[in-house]
Amino acid sequence: METFKAGELRVDRDTPIVLEGTSSPHLYTVLEGTAIRFKTLEDGRRQVIGFVLPGDFIGLQAAVMAEMQHSVTAVSAMHLCVFNRADLYRMFGEQPERSFDVTWLAAREEHFLGDQLVTVGRRSALERVAHALHMLHGRALDVGIATKTSMDMPFTQEDLADALGLSLVHTNKTLSRLRALQVASWKTKKLEIFDRERLADIAGIENAPPPIRPLI
């Protein structure tokens, strides 16, 4: 993978990394920091379609299709590894293994989106919030940026609300409920998980361990 590395990039919180409708000559993997993927309607309504954690790809869509279908903005300071779009195409010719891994990542992204769609389409507010916290904590554990009982939450409650298709107010009230239930508490950029078991239960998760990811 080193062969294809074009450089590194550091960006601040709130920096747009890629924009919906544009085609960047670069794509990125996240070395450090977090971001949100989202789409915006003309009237300002926003849907967060995913959370970007270390190890994730940014800009694959633009590299493969003509242009990005969503925007990505940093929610904390980030450290990115930069690749050239053209090199991706070259890689498909030279490194079938890596190419397969890229497709794996795309399939995984599809999987996340499907899950999110079920959450937004068919779960109640309490289930949604529980599901989101469970997933975020689980993924953060995977990449080693969380402990069993707590993690940093660089997102705002508005980000979460927009991810879940709920209003900010209702999301906040639902978080209070989870706090009252002694399941999880999110205060001042810090999420504390008191009972991950129960959280999964409320979210309606039956579960299995997450798949092994390829290293990129």
Place this chain on the structure above:
Amino acid sequence: METFKAGELRVDRDTPIVLEGTSSPHLYTVLEGTAIRFKTLEDGRRQVIGFVLPGDFIGLQAAVMAEMQHSVTAVSAMHLCVFNRADLYRMFGEQPERSFDVTWLAAREEHFLGDQLVTVGRRSALERVAHALHMLHGRALDVGIATKTSMDMPFTQEDLADALGLSLVHTNKTLSRLRALQVASWKTKKLEIFDRERLADIAGIENAPPPIRPLI
């Protein structure tokens, strides 16, 4: 692509093609007919995460990841082209072009899901139904199974409701509204589009023609 073709398959309406949580040794492209992709919660709630039309891939997730994350069931008689999972891996080594196209398809699927997520998360019932009809008609036009003013709708209203995160009853009432507005009418498996322009307008769609698809 002929090299990798393992056979053909004909299935009836209501036949499950792949199941969530399983890994099939095959993957398919649709030559004819339609299907739905969906996920089910233990308590029976169902979320339709996509509609499968001719030219679409089925089973890519299972081929790339360990197992399928959603089920696919035929909603009309279908004619499928069958490939072996193992051959996909071989293809990545032998045909970089085709491999890139497969990744393109995965990225497109991701795009559809993102759109759907916006619809379910942030649009009103009327907007959702309008958006879904617009998209289905648009895609059907693309693959040549619709005219400018009408198309076959093998789905039930329950399928649509489950795709939009609405109840069946409310979906039905919203369809009545669109009929009253003289925009579109869906009666007995037939969708009629009276005013595609207006439909797009109600759905809140601004924009551009769909991307060119690679032939597989």
Place this chain on the structure above:
DNA sequence: CGGCGAGTTGATCATAGTCAAGATCTGTGG
């Protein structure tokens, strides 16, 4: 003719949205 799946319609209920006001937290400059 009878039965079943799908679609239609009305009445009532509940979840989540909106509006509004206040509290708390954060960063900035004096």
Place this chain on the structure above:
DNA sequence: CCACAGATCTTGACTATGATCAACTCGCCG
């Protein structure tokens, strides 16, 4: 170190969109 401003979070009161329940109709197939 403090004061202030803007962002973020919190809580309450009221509203509205869509869910649920229930009954009925229609079309199709035996």
